[in-house]
Amino acid sequence: MSTVTALAPPLVRITGASKSFPGVKALDGVDLTIRRGEVHALTGENGSGKSTLARALAGMMPPDAGTIEIDGVVTAIPDPKTALDLGIVLISQELTLAPTLSVAENVFLGRLPRTRFGAIDWPRLREDAQRVLDRLGVHVDVDQRVGDLTLELQQEVEIARAMSTEARLLILDEATSSLSEAATDRLLTMVEEQRDAGVAVLTISHRMPELYRVASVATVLRDGRLMGSYPLPETTEHQLVARMVGRELSDFYGKRAIPIGDVVLEVEDLQTQDGQLRPTSLRVRAGEIVGVAGLVGSGKAELGLALGGAVAARGTVSVRGRTVRLGDPRAARSGGIGFVPDDRKSGAIFPTRSVGENFAAAWIQRFSRGGVVDARAERGAVREAIERYGVVTSSEHQSIATLSGGNQQKVVLGRIFALGLDVLVLSEPTRGVDVGAKAAIYQLMQDAAEQGAAVIVISSELPELLGIADRLLVFSHGTIALAGELVNDAALDEETVAHIAVTGQPPVAAR
Amino acid sequence: MSTQTTTPEDAPPAASRSGATAIAAVLRRSAIGRYAGVLVGLLIVSLYLTITQDTFLTWNNITNIVASNSVILILAIGATFVIISAGIDLSTVSAMAACALVFGLTLEAGWAAPVAIVATVAFGLFIGSLNGFMISKLKISFLVVTLGTLSIFQSFALVVNDGATISVFSTAGFGPIKEFVNGDLGPIPTLMIFDAVLLLVAGGVLRYTSFGRALFAVGSNPEAARLNGVNVAAVLLAVYAIAGLAAGLASVVQVGRLTGASPESDPSMLMTVIAAVLIGGTAYTGGEGGVLGTMIGVLFLGVIQNGLTLSDVSSFWQGMVSGLILIGAVGLGMLRGRGIRIRRSRASTAPGSGGPAPGPA
Numbered sequence: 001m002s003t004v005t006a007l008a009p010p011l012v013r014i015t016g017a018s019k020s021f022p023g024v025k026a027l028d029g030v031d032l033t034i035r036r037g038e039v040h041a042l043t044g045e046n047g048s049g050k051s052t053l054a055r056a057l058a059g060m061m062p063p064d065a066g067t068i069e070i071d072g073v074v075t076a077i078p079d080p081k082t083a084l085d086l087g088i089v090l091i092s093q094e095l096t097l098a099p100t101l102s103v104a105e106n107v108f109l110g111r112l113p114r115t116r117f118g119a120i121d122w123p124r125l126r127e128d129a130q131r132v133l134d135r136l137g138v139h140v141d142v143d144q145r146v147g148d149l150t151l152e153l154q155q156e157v158e159i160a161r162a163m164s165t166e167a168r169l170l171i172l173d174e175a176t177s178s179l180s181e182a183a184t185d186r187l188l189t190m191v192e193e194q195r196d197a198g199v200a201v202l203t204i205s206h207r208m209p210e211l212y213r214v215a216s217v218a219t220v221l222r223d224g225r226l227m228g229s230y231p232l233p234e235t236t237e238h239q240l241v242a243r244m245v246g247r248e249l250s251d252f253y254g255k256r257a258i259p260i261g262d263v264v265l266e267v268e269d270l271q272t273q274d275g276q277l278r279p280t281s282l283r284v285r286a287g288e289i290v291g292v293a294g295l296v297g298s299g300k301a302e303l304g305l306a307l308g309g310a311v312a313a314r315g316t317v318s319v320r321g322r323t324v325r326l327g328d329p330r331a332a333r334s335g336g337i338g339f340v341p342d343d344r345k346s347g348a349i350f351p352t353r354s355v356g357e358n359f360a361a362a363w364i365q366r367f368s369r370g371g372v373v374d375a376r377a378e379r380g381a382v383r384e385a386i387e388r389y390g391v392v393t394s395s396e397h398q399s400i401a402t403l404s405g406g407n408q409q410k411v412v413l414g415r416i417f418a419l420g421l422d423v424l425v426l427s428e429p430t431r432g433v434d435v436g437a438k439a440a441i442y443q444l445m446q447d448a449a450e451q452g453a454a455v456i457v458i459s460s461e462l463p464e465l466l467g468i469a470d471r472l473l474v475f476s477h478g479t480i481a482l483a484g485e486l487v488n489d490a491a492l493d494e495e496t497v498a499h500i501a502v503t504g505q506p507p508v509a510a511r
Numbered sequence: 512m513s514t515q516t517t518t519p520e521d522a523p524p525a526a527s528r529s530g531a532t533a534i535a536a537v538l539r540r541s542a543i544g545r546y547a548g549v550l551v552g553l554l555i556v557s558l559y560l561t562i563t564q565d566t567f568l569t570w571n572n573i574t575n576i577v578a579s580n581s582v583i584l585i586l587a588i589g590a591t592f593v594i595i596s597a598g599i600d601l602s603t604v605s606a607m608a609a610c611a612l613v614f615g616l617t618l619e620a621g622w623a624a625p626v627a628i629v630a631t632v633a634f635g636l637f638i639g640s641l642n643g644f645m646i647s648k649l650k651i652s653f654l655v656v657t658l659g660t661l662s663i664f665q666s667f668a669l670v671v672n673d674g675a676t677i678s679v680f681s682t683a684g685f686g687p688i689k690e691f692v693n694g695d696l697g698p699i700p701t702l703m704i705f706d707a708v709l710l711l712v713a714g715g716v717l718r719y720t721s722f723g724r725a726l727f728a729v730g731s732n733p734e735a736a737r738l739n740g741v742n743v744a745a746v747l748l749a750v751y752a753i754a755g756l757a758a759g760l761a762s763v764v765q766v767g768r769l770t771g772a773s774p775e776s777d778p779s780m781l782m783t784v785i786a787a788v789l790i791g792g793t794a795y796t797g798g799e800g801g802v803l804g805t806m807i808g809v810l811f812l813g814v815i816q817n818g819l820t821l822s823d824v825s826s827f828w829q830g831m832v833s834g835l836i837l838i839g840a841v842g843l844g845m846l847r848g849r850g851i852r853i854r855r856s857r858a859s860t861a862p863g864s865g866g867p868a869p870g871p872a
Contacts, residue, residue: 310738330740339738347738350731352798361728362739368721375719415739 008035017066044221058090059083087168099147104129253467261286270315277302278478291469299478304427308339342428356396389414406437546792580813589757597797605664610762615677615772632759639755647747692767731798
């Protein structure tokens with residue numbers, strides 16, 4: 001444990017915090033001490049439990065077990081209001097603004113200044129809001145509707161609101177992910193001011209340089225467990241990343257040697273209409289698994305959406321030499337591309353339907369003749385698929401909503417795998433899935449590759465890409481920043497890739 | 512492989528089915544659980560009325576209940592399709608009034624019954640498609656569109672004949688229509704057979720056609736449906752066209768029973784139609800439900816009304832009772848489903864840092 005800031009008294013001490021979700025242990029006996037006037041970095045991969053811990057402190061998701069002490073007193077934080085009363089303020093990536101209200105109203109939401117008569121003091125509200133925004137260097141009209149602002153400005157309004165409260169513990173959960181460099185810089189300056197004023201800060205960020213600039217201690221979580229707390233900047237980035245990633249799981253992926261065939265997928269200057277994906281070209285061969293890494297907003301997610309026909313796009317995509325029409329999921333599917341979106345809940349699951357119907361939803365055309373579904377053949381295929389893809393369910397009639405995330409994901413992947421398409425584009429195929437189901441999904445992906453599919457795996461979980469892919473494409477600023485063979489390419493060793501994917505830029509030596 | 516004692520809950524997924532599990536599976540697939548409460552309620556009310564009212568359980572009264580609720584049932588079958596798609600059609604009763612006027616005018620003009628019926632149903636299909644076009648292609652909210660057409664269709668019905676009712680009793684084409692709405696096939700009223708056929712066809716479409724599959728998918732999660740190759744706009748268009756078709760069919764029955772085409776419609780009918788669908792277990796949130804439940808919902812409300820009449824209770828009470836039943840039935844259904852829903856929402860907020868996925872802007 002770190003002793004770097006032992007002189008400052010602890011503000012918050014968490015002991016043995018645990019939190020379980022169906023099938024997943026998000027937090028497992030985590031201890032954490034945050035001191036006054038300290039910026040404490042909480043680091044770890046996606047799904048390591050960082051946000052769960054932050055939400056527990058902010059009263060949004062009380063832990064199942066463990067205690068939280070504030071100023072040495074054991075305190076329950078059952079809801080966000082209690083957290084705010086205690087001076088705990090969370091700024092997260094998920095905005096909590098009221099889009100139809102003005103900037104000023106949002107900054108002082110819930111604590112609008114009143115006149116003597118109890119009416120809202122509009123002139124003072126606008127003045128105060130202006131002052132708060134000026135301090136942050138945000139140039140925005142206080143009367144503007146928040147919903148009309150860009151995402152970045154909305155994030156800044158959210159930050160302005162948090163900064164204008166009397167916070168004792170400020171939690172930043174990926175608060176900078178949608179900010180520009182200049183805005184990030186201003187925010188970090190304010191964080192330093194707050195720190196020097198004695199406020200405790202807990203910050204979660206994938207951007208290492210930010211952490212090294214403001215934080216004096218970093219706590220690493222992995223799979224919901226505490227890996228340790230390390231002083232900054234004494235601990236190097238490489239050491240931290242190694243702690244976060246952990247290498248002992250290498251055979252968990254069960255990587256097989258799969259013979260690689262002809263080029264199946266050819267992509268020429270593919271770009272999305274919204275500019276999130278800039279012109280990108282790539283080729284994938286039969287039996288090959290290509291990993292796509294990158295930060296949120298790097299364009300990696302849009303590559304999947306564009307290939308799957310889910311968004312409007314330009315460029316050429318061809319499968320086995322035949323051009324696929326873009327911007328239409330049906331054209332993508334009939335052209336031989338199977339796409340599994342990253343958000344299971346909003347883009348893949350039919351929550352009111354059974355396991356069987358969730359499988360069959362992708363097969364409607366296949367089992368219908370003249371508009372009538374061959375229910376018997378369909379049922380047979382569903383039962384076969386449940387067994388083949390290892391879905392744990394009482395029967396095909398069970399409601400999909402009652403299944404664990406891992407089993408739901410097996411249905412979502414299985415119904416696409418079963419189509420025997422030439423190209424599979426899988427976005428975050430193991431998001432929100434427990435370890436056992438992950439291992440099974442890696443095997444299913446390799447089964448598909450073995451049967452000749454060209455597989456693209458887009459993932460925020462670097463270890464899985466390193467464990468499963470033959471080749472890796474690292475996305476940054478809307479297109480491929482770095483590409484290479486995982487096996488032979490010396491320039492793309494694991495540490496370098498880990499560094500690029502976690503920090504968004506090559507390590508100093510490689511620059 | 513199969514054992515007689517295996518219950519569906521612990522049966523291995525691939526095991527072949529024994530007799531007991533087959534029955535359980537049929538019950539489950541017909542989703543009896545979803546409207547079991549309403550079915551029990553219907554039986555209790557019927558039992559009570561059988562005991563207290565001598566005339567309730569007579570063939571005459573039963574056929575009367577069926578006949579007087581056929582219009583509601585036909586509209587409710589159409590509304591079931593719409594509500595499964597997670598929409599609602601507020602214009603359905605107005606559409607029926609508009610169709611009724613078309614039917615009346617064509618009969619008055621001396622058209623033969625089959626031709627007038629085809630024209631009326633085609634007109635219903637057309638105005639339903641107008642709703643569907645604005646909702647699916649122009650992407651205007653279904654509430655806005657059908658609230659607008661509620662007014663438009665009603666007004667159309669008044670305008671075309673200057674607000675007057677058309678008496679069709681003495682028209683040349685009325686003979687077969689009268690036979691259809693009042694006649695019998697053996698001991699069974701023709702209308703009852705027609706209703707049964709309609710239920711079978713609608714149920715078959717929902718369960719055994721690719722359109723039915725696509726409809727449930729769209730109602731359950733339109734984005735997932737789109738990504739799996741479903742033509743969401745076409746499904747929505749078809750759904751409102753079906754509601755229009757139902758309005759056309761209902762208008763034929765309505766005109767036949769009243770022996771005239773009235774441009775006025777009963778203001779409580781829209782509530783009854785939608786209430787019947789919801790009471791029957793079709794979720795207003797979409798992706799769930801069926802016409803069997805709708806039939807039970809229509810019968811429940813119909814039996815209540817019949818009971819109030821037989822018991823000499825003022826018809827003014829009817830609306831209060833229907834409203835309470837609607838809120839009670841849907842409320843109880845939600846309580847039952849809440850267990851699952853909470854689990855689902857917890858699972859979805861499950862682990863993970865890094866925030867939400869970067870959606871398409």
